[in-house]
Amino acid sequence: SQQGEEDPQALSIQEGENATMNCSYKTSINNLQWYRQNSGRGLVHLILIRSNEREKHSGRLRVTLDTSKKSSSLLITASRAADTASYFCATVPYGNNRLAFGKGNQVVVIP
Amino acid sequence: ETGVTQSPTHLIKTRGQQVTLRCSSQSGHNTVSWYQQALGQGPQFIFQYYREEENGRGNFPPRFSGLQFPNYSSELNVNALELDDSALYLCASRTGGMGYGYTFGSGTRLTVV
Numbered sequence: 661s662q663q664g665e666e667d668p669q670a671l672s673i674q675e676g677e678n679a680t681m682n683c684s685y686k687t688s689i690n691n692l693q694w695y696r697q698n699s700g701r702g703l704v705h706l707i708l709i710r711s712n713e714r715e716k717h718s719g720r721l722r723v724t725l726d727t728s729k730k731s732s733s734l735l736i737t738a739s740r741a742a743d744t745a746s747y748f749c750a751t752v753p754y755g756n757n758r759l760a761f762g763k764g765n766q767v768v769v770i771p
Numbered sequence: 772e773t774g775v776t777q778s779p780t781h782l783i784k785t786r787g788q789q790v791t792l793r794c795s796s797q798s799g800h801n802t803v804s805w806y807q808q809a810l811g812q813g814p815q816f817i818f819q820y821y822r823e824e825e826n827g828r829g830n831f832p833p834r835f836s837g838l839q840f841p842n843y844s845s846e847l848n849v850n851a852l853e854l855d856d857s858a859l860y861l862c863a864s865r866t867g868g869m870g871y872g873y874t875f876g877s878g879t880r881l882t883v884v
Contacts, residue, residue: 693872700859702775703814705872748813752869757827758804759863759873761813 672768679736681765683749684729690752692725693759694734697746706734706747711754741771774800777862777876784883789850792879794862796843803845804873805837806861814861820845849881857883 673679685692691710695703709716709725709732716723722735736743746766750759774797784790796803802821806814816829820839834850843864849856859880863873 690869695875700808700810700878702777702861702875702877703863703873705874708870708872710870750813757869758816758819758829759806759814760816761806763811763813 669763670766670768672770673739675739675741675769675771677739679739679743679767679769681734681747681749681767682731683733683762684731685749685751685760686730687751688754689727690754690756692723692732693750693752694721694723694732695748695750695761697748697764698744703748736767739767739769741769743767744769775862775864775874775876777860777879779879780877781880782882784852784881786852786854786883788852789848790852790881792847792849792860792862792881794845794847794864794876796845796862796864797866797874798843799866800843800864800874801866803839803843803862803864805845805847806863807831807856808859808861808878810858817847852883854883857881 693708694706697703707718709723720737725732746764748764750761776795778793804819805817808814817831819827823839836848839845859878861878862876865871865873
């Protein structure tokens with residue numbers, strides 16, 4: 661069953677603006693990962709944050725994790741048209757070895 | 772960009788038929804997972820293999836089965852296809868433990884008519 665729940669579901673922004681997506685989950689986790697998917701094809705791993713980490717950066721990406729609220733956020737700074745995609749959060753539940761995906765967040769960056 | 776190759780890219784089958792989807796992972800990626808993604812939804816975990824043994828299974832019936840081979844390739848077999856099996860099937864692999872991200876293939880789009 662889906663564990664992650666992203667909010668908002670769809671986001672439309674101008675190029676250069678920042679995009680923020682949120683994800684909530686229900687159970688204890690080992691780590692949380694964010695993936696990008698273009699046009700219904702394969703997913704690309706963006707960033708992984710462990711349960712004992714609170715914030716992580718990778719290029720223009722910033723991920724936060726609040727295990728007390730069971731939530732995470734993904735911030736894309738200075739967005740580009742090429743960032744147009746669906747973004748999924750996925751948890752690795754504690755004691756489990758699978759990815760549990762949310763429903764995804766569609767982001768459209770207008771040039 | 773991806774080191775995981777899936778074949779075929781697209782496939783149309785008739786209800787009741789059987790299908791085999793294939794995945795070739797990067798060398799050293801001894802963990803492979805398969806996911807089903809319906810249109811507009813997130814991927815759903817089907818099962819996972821580690822060193823040719825199944826070590827996790829999602830909420831899918833036994834007509835979904837798989838194999839992993841020593842050369843880092845794997846298969847997903849689906850028997851008695853149903854219309855609801857129409858989806859994008861994704862293969863994902865990784866090296867190391869659960870603290871690592873997965874590399875996904877581009878998927879196989881299966882349509883059951």
